[in-house]
Amino acid sequence: MRTRFTEAISRYVRVAPFPHMTTISMAGLSLLCGAEASLESDSGNRFLAAVFWVLSALFAWGILLCQADALSRFREFERVRATLRRYGFKPRILRPVSSSRCQRDAALLAASETGFRAQAHRYFRELGYRWYHILPDRIVANPLYFFHPDFLRSTFLPRRSTQE
Template identity: 30%
Template sequence: MQILLRLVRYQIWALCATWPPLLLCLLALGLAWLGASALPAGSVLLATGAAILVFDAAARLRQAEMIRAEILCIGGLQGSALKVFRQARASWCSRRAALAAASAAGQGRTARELVEKWGYRPWHVFPDHAFSARSPFLRAGFWKSVLGLRQ
């Protein structure tokens, strides 16, 4: 029974860490399916985007596991755990994964207070500087992070 309970708890935690890219993936697949007959090229682009979002969800899960392990090792959001948590604040998906990791490690309230103190709100879904010359969409490091090629 304990093993089943741990497995269910992990699945819920993993879903909390990865729901933003999974939701966007389902949205892209739905739009691709709806527009398949009207605009086949657009559907291919949307399906490609959905595939990239699956990789992003896997990368966010790995990131959340790493952040959670660091918080548990340090015993709270301080020192190197705070540094790792802070690195995840630039994008919505990373922020949600970091918040889920902190909650799983028992530091959810502290993490939410930090994120709010940094000025992020739930409607801040685009990465920092998304619509400027410093846009992360134009940088290889962002795409390596999305595809899970960089930790």
């Protein structure tokens, strides 16, 4: 029998599978770089040790960013789920969360839990999205948009929708 805690953890992981997989990958890379930095330090190569320590720290920072993204997707999932429960399926509810794979995953889980998965899947498919469309639309159009404050704000601080 599953407890509420294990169900909550399972839901949190299913809401944002890509950020969680990236977190695991970055944790492994951070550990490997840290181990290599330690080995280089022991062998007396301070320059390479410093390079690997910096890489390890950067990967650790990436872990924090991935988890911030996952938490944001979870908040978005809760908002979309509540909106779907309140108003039923309306495409305008899903339109703001259709531009990235992480957002679509969260919206599809919310739709699944409210009984609208088929409609949501069909809506995203009609918009032209397939399983391999992972990067956000804005990043595909302009890779430097990743550093734009609007992108960072929309990624880590999702806004309330006007439908609520």
